[in-house]
Amino acid sequence: MTTVALAVTDGMLHFELSVAHEVFGTVPAGVPDPWYDLVVCGPDAVRAGRFRLEPDHGLDRLPYADTVIVPGWADVDEAPPADLLDAVRAAHEAGARVVSLCTGAFVLAAAGLLDGLRATTHWAHTRVLAERHPRVTVDPDVLYVDNGSVLTSAGKAAALDLCLHLVRLDRGASVANTLARRLVVPPHRHGGQAQFVATPVPAPGNHPLAGLLPWVLERLDEPLTVEDLARQARMSSRNLGRHFRSVTGTTPLQWLLTQRIRHAQELLETTDDGIDSIAAATGMGTATTLRRHFNRTVGVPPDTYRRAFRSRTHPHATTPARGLPGE
CATH class of the missing domain: 1.10.10.60 (Homeodomain-like)
Known part of the structure; x- marks a missing residue:
């Protein structure tokens, strides 16, 4: 069983947090156990949008997880809290795979985890990310970037793309496809090595190629x-x-x-x-x-x-x- 920890604090975007919770916290029908062991790590109580969240553990538990996911950061003009940066940095140093969804890339960049790497975030904030962190190569035109132990995604739906990519890496294409069907989204089943950038796949719908x-x-x-x-x-x-x-x-x-x-x-x-x-x-x-x-x-x-x-x-x-x- 692989432990996935959501690193949360006040100011996280609830959509990206919910996406990660849905993918890693619910065993898909037809997939054999064990699934991921999902835990939420943060302060005593967290506000994510209009929701109040009670974490399972403090941020000091992040280094014990196999994968740490940082959801979107709501106010990119506000510096992430020092305890979150320290915990994410410690998790990476302990060998965890660290993932950001949407503007969570600002947290990874502030922690120094993106220095010298290619990364992405929501297209509306890529310029700010590049200006604020010149040692990061920011790509505004991709869904997500996989650097092996550090991964970043663009906004909203791309967060789900990256989560499915992680499932595929861990459990294979068949399991990722089963999960994608349950979520009613197209699977992103590309392979990749140390660094990988996904190619968009058309969603089902009423378009001329639907049949x-x-x-x-x-x-x-x-x-x-x-x-x-x-x-x-x-x-x-x-x-x-x-x-x-x-x-x-x-x-x-x-x-x-x-x-x-x-x-x-x-x-x-x-x-x-x-x-x-x-x-x-x-x-x-x-x-x-x-x-x-x-x-x-x-x-x-x-x-x-x-x-x-x-x-x-x-x-x-x-x-x-x-x-x-x-x-």
Whole structure:
């Protein structure tokens, strides 16, 4: 079991706090136990928006958690309290993975955890973050940034994207997908190494590609072309490309390749199928083609990815979770 601690104090944004609590504090239906051990750490009583919160532990317990999450900080013009900064810094020094949601990046930056790293926050505050902390490389155009032990997200919905990314890293694509379905949101199943930036995925809805995208996902093993997609969508290839740009932010072929890579990741994580079989199942054709695209997209070859994932998730290959004293 992995301990996740929410670091809270007066002035936290309740939406981001609730997102983290929903993801890590509720066992999704269909997912085997154990789930995360979620605790809330803060002063005696905390005001988050109009809500009053009673933490489980003081901030001094943060260093005992495996993952520490700092929700959004409401007033970015106000310096975060010293005890919060000290506790977050101590948790990082103790080996915890430290995560900020939305403007929680201002807390991590003030604690010195983002110096020399790439980071993001809500787009409306990226300029202020960059000016106030010049040693941080602030990227205003991404959903979240993963530096390994320190992760930051943009605002609101991107906080959920990052939380799902954490679940995927810890529990794999299958569990992350199950959780995403329960939350009625699209899963973000990208792989990544020390640093990773996500690509937006279109949400379900009434758009021109709403019927096409599920159709494609059911046929990833087929050699689909842009003309095949346009024919299924009953539009010209030019109109298809325009709608793909609008809905997904990319081209039809690039979106299709991304879905093939995602499916390959899931098969590498959940099956013992050989690379040739996975190449066929994902429409890559040959193992050589799969390896080339996978290495370019994910950063490592498929075999390396499979070994790294299984060593991370095997119960005897990981460091035991650090539960809080007395638990």
